[in-house]
Amino acid sequence: MTASLPTNEGASRCHRLLAPLASVDVTPICLGGADCGEAWKDRLGTCSNEVAFDAMDYFHEQDGNLIATYPSYWRCS
16 A cells, blocks of 8 residues: 655645734744845854755745745844
């Protein structure tokens, strides 16, 4: 007996409402993108534009639509 993996078609059913008044559905998994670009390269490092776009393209192909860009959630002040 073999198990089948979920297809990309099923992934769209996994979206969740971001907030009751927002009317925006997002995927439960978020792509971390704070190290894309140059703004935070001293603290986070950086990845090339090519790598960043490849990662975002793949994430979108997998039905992902939520990208976090905030570099430091644990130091909100």
